[in-house]
Amino acid sequence: RKAFRPVINNSIPTEVNISFTLSAILKVDAQLQLMTSFLWLNVIWYNPFIRWNPEECGGIGKLSMTTENLWIPDIYIQEFMDVDQTPTSLMAYVNSEGRISYDKPMQVVSICNLDIFYFPFDQQNCTLTFGSFIYTVEDMVLGMEKEAQEISNTSLSLIRSKGEWVLLSIHQSEQQMTMGTSQYDQIIFYVAIRRRPSLYVINLLLPSGFLVAIDALSFYLPAESGNRAPFKMTLLLGYNVFLLMMNDLLPVNGTPLISVFFALCLSLMVVSLLETVFITYLLHLATTEPPPMPLWLYSLLLHYTSPRKCCPTAPQKGNKGLDLTPSHLPGDLSGPWMTLCPATDLKEPEVLARKMPSPGETELNGCPESARAPQEAEAQKKHLVDLWVQFSHMMDSLLFGLYLLFMASSIITVIILWNTWHVF
């Protein structure tokens, strides 16, 4: 009478012990929030109506029987989201005490609350809740056949898949679910899995990092050459194509940290392109029609570049030329400002000093050769151009520094966020 729960006294619940072995994690679908795994479910219970004396039956201690002849507890997994494709006519072992052990293989497509924020360094905690459809606690109580630790260890040693996901551990807790007036016994297993990030690190993070590094290094291309902007534009284009191609690898729902990282890389590139445009504009302005330089800017320039400056220019600073002591070696004068004056100044500080006292000659320019009257306007303009060029280079260095600072801080922030998850 397999239609009825086999029990002698109907007010005594059937005790059903379950355990399982997880043998593969086949797929985790972040969009549908599904985990597909493969497991062997083992269900054990007593049937008090099956009993024999092994001595009378030729020492047979246990028999296999088809499940069609037995009452089977209806254990199901609550998170199950697919039709059960388990073959129906399976066998079960029955021993002489009436203890029935029933194994069935299951491909479990279970719903799992996936948090992809830390993708691709994420860990997921999927639950498998075993319970009965119809039997309440008065009729069926669930127990554990093995400790969760044992289940975890056998699964870890048996697991076949070397795919994207690694099984970390399996934990268990027991709970009763209340629905209306009836209570159902449940056993909840927490399956902790971790993604192997190497695929994503190699395909997503490294190329991004390289492109941003090249973008940062391209600041060393001279701004005057006009190569910098096209170079950066090509990089930006390449990065866009890269993002388009790699879009398939990203989870589609939610905003993982990696998307923020990509957006950050892209904006760094855009910002650096804008900076290049700005500097190019500034240089163009400086070389074609330099506007008069505001005094504050001028003093700022003087202040920041005075140790490298070769031409004392303002009348009140005329004695600057005297500062050119022999300690000012040519090596000290590297950088774009070196072109400010003909090299004669550097070599003949005493000439400069001798000419200083005559105000007519050095009122606006300390360069002795350009002090002659016909060339004065020309020289003045050239000087202004030089100042603006100097200013552009200063701005370039400053913005490059800010760019590096922003890049370093944001990337470190992202990495720290990723690492906090790992510590956990």
Ligand SMILES: *[C@@H]1O[C@H](CO)[C@@H](O)[C@H](O)[C@H]1NC(C)=O
């Ligand atoms: C069934 O079990 C309950 C509780 O253990 C007990 O009170 C009752 O007498 C039993 N009934 C029979 C018929 O044995």
Ligand SMILES: *[C@@H]1O[C@H](CO)[C@@H](O)[C@H](O)[C@H]1NC(C)=O
């Ligand atoms: C279920 O397991 C418990 C201990 O874990 C044990 O006492 C009980 O006999 C088991 N029941 C069956 C039906 O195997």
Ligand SMILES: *[C@@H]1O[C@H](CO)[C@@H](O)[C@H](O)[C@H]1NC(C)=O
């Ligand atoms: C999984 O989640 C459950 C409850 O949400 C928690 O008790 C358990 O510790 C988590 N396990 C892991 C490995 O994070």
